[in-house]
Amino acid sequence: MTEFSLKLNEDQIQLKKWINGFALEKMRPIAEEWDDKEEFPWPFLQEAADIGLYGWEFMAEMMMNDPTGISMMVSLEELFWGDAGLGMCVMGSGLAAAGIAASGTSEQVMEWVPQCYGSPEKLALGAFVASEPDAGSDVAAYRTRAVYDEANDEWVLNGTKAWITNGGIADIHVVVAVVDPELKSKGHASFIVPPNNPGLSMGQKYKKHGIKASHTAEVVLDDCRIPGSCLLGGKEKLDERLARVREGKKGNSQAAMQTFEATRPAVGAQAIGVARAAYEYALEYAKEREAFGRPIIMNQSISFMLADMATEIDAARLMVWRAAWLGKQKGFKYAEGSMAKLKAGRVAVHSTERAIQILGGYGYTREYPVERWHRDAKIFDIFEGTEQIQQLVIARAISGLRIE
Numbered sequence: 380m381t382e383f384s385l386k387l388n389e390d391q392i393q394l395k396k397w398i399n400g401f402a403l404e405k406m407r408p409i410a411e412e413w414d415d416k417e418e419f420p421w422p423f424l425q426e427a428a429d430i431g432l433y434g435w436e437f438m439a440e441m442m443m444n445d446p447t448g449i450s451m452m453v454s455l456e457e458l459f460w461g462d463a464g465l466g467m468c469v470m471g472s473g474l475a476a477a478g479i480a481a482s483g484t485s486e487q488v489m490e491w492v493p494q495c496y497g498s499p500e501k502l503a504l505g506a507f508v509a510s511e512p513d514a515g516s517d518v519a520a521y522r523t524r525a526v527y528d529e530a531n532d533e534w535v536l537n538g539t540k541a542w543i544t545n546g547g548i549a550d551i552h553v554v555v556a557v558v559d560p561e562l563k564s565k566g567h568a569s570f571i572v573p574p575n576n577p578g579l580s581m582g583q584k585y586k587k588h589g590i591k592a593s594h595t596a597e598v599v600l601d602d603c604r605i606p607g608s609c610l611l612g613g614k615e616k617l618d619e620r621l622a623r624v625r626e627g628k629k630g631n632s633q634a635a636m637q638t639f640e641a642t643r644p645a646v647g648a649q650a651i652g653v654a655r656a657a658y659e660y661a662l663e664y665a666k667e668r669e670a671f672g673r674p675i676i677m678n679q680s681i682s683f684m685l686a687d688m689a690t691e692i693d694a695a696r697l698m699v700w701r702a703a704w705l706g707k708q709k710g711f712k713y714a715e716g717s718m719a720k721l722k723a724g725r726v727a728v729h730s731t732e733r734a735i736q737i738l739g740g741y742g743y744t745r746e747y748p749v750e751r752w753h754r755d756a757k758i759f760d761i762f763e764g765t766e767q768i769q770q771l772v773i774a775r776a777i778s779g780l781r782i783e
């Protein structure tokens with residue numbers, strides 16, 4: 380087991396510097412423009428790919444060659460400190476890659492994960508397609524069906540998916556669908572929809588409150604036929620799992636729980652990046668802005684707000700790093716990943732709101748970035764499990780009871 384340490388190693392220090400430099404030079408100057416345009420920033424993604432920040436090799440390096448689990452957290456904090464909307468464009472394909480890694484065989488991982496990123500010469504995107512218009516938190520309510528056509532060894536997918544990052548513009552869509560409705564959430568399976576499938580199309584593109592550079596849209600599956608080999612994990616394993624569930628055996632819910640807990644700290648690290656951006660900006664502003672003949676930071680009410688922001692951000696980071704490390708060691712005792720995400724999301728919303736307060740009227744205008752950061756921050760309370768769903772997971776973990 381790797382020891383937990385708060386001291387970044389030399390690789391992590393260099394990584395942090397590298398991404399911070401990219402964020403400062405390439406993200407901050409264009410963030411407002413892409414937020415206004417609300418379009419996918421292809422030229423920006425190209426720059427990220429050219430330096431090796433967007434690509435499956437970078438992800439593999441982070442996931443496989445870091446026994447601490449903390450390098451990814453450091454990377455995400457710096458990227459989202461640069462800008463959350465642009466940051467999501469770099470990270471969105473990672474959701475698809477994580478979906479493939481969670482359910483696929485090693486051959487499927489090798490085949491499909493690189494295709495979620497493409498190459499600097501030909502960029503590609505991945506999308507993780509789970510949520511539906513009537514089923515976000517309540518995954519047992521998914522209606523998208525996957526039916527096996529044995530004669531052709533094909534799966535046929537039908538349904539509508541909602542709020543999908545990179546939905547409809549991705550090359551690889553990783554779709555979660557119902558194979559046995561009677562088994563509710565235990566009757567799901569994940570499928571790859573390869574590029575240019577005529578049965579998959581984009582529905583409405585959402586106009587959002589924040590992270591507007593990131594593309595979010597509906598995905599419509601209309602008799603979408605895919606080869607049998609696109610079932611992640613394979614048919615034999617699926618049949619075995621479904622048989623176990625039908626017999627009333629518990630299956631590997633503990634393993635699934637560990638997987639979710641292990642991915643949640645990453646969202647927490649993104650939230651901390653946004654919180655820190657707002658905190659640093661407000662601190663500098665408070666030192667310069669004068670009212671009643673002195674810098675506003677000389678008022679306790681302002682400096683105490685900043686003291687609280689600094690403390691909360693540090694607390695959230697410690698929780699995120701602990702959870703990332705525990706995830707890597709497969710050492711969760713209760714729901715430390717959910718706790719970290721819950722805390723960091725709230726800290727991002729609170730810190731960005733306080734930053735607006737410290738900037739006063741200017742903070743409320745689009746002339747200053749803090750209002751954008753506040754809009755961006757709210758997403759961390761919503762996606763990859765809302766605030767209340769994290770509380771539910773934590774409540775069940777600490778009590779051992781099936782709290783509803």
Ligand SMILES: Cc1cc2nc3c(=O)[nH]c(=O)nc-3n(C[C@H](O)[C@H](O)[C@H](O)COP(=O)(O)OP(=O)(O)OC[C@H]3O[C@@H](n4cnc5c(N)ncnc54)[C@H](O)[C@@H]3O)c2cc1C
Nearest residue numbers: 507508509510514515516517542543544762763764765767
């Ligand atoms: C910008 C953006 C990007 C996204 N990207 C993706 C993506 O790439 N792939 C994907 O599959 N999904 C994605 N999502 C969907 C996201 O995961 C869902 O929106 C989220 O899980 C919440 O589901 P919902 O919107 O249906 O809300 P609901 O589940 O309807 O929840 C509404 C409210 O009720 C509360 N609530 C629900 N159930 C309970 C309960 N049991 N106890 C207490 N409170 C409860 C919730 O916390 C929330 O406050 C994205 C969403 C957004 C906004």
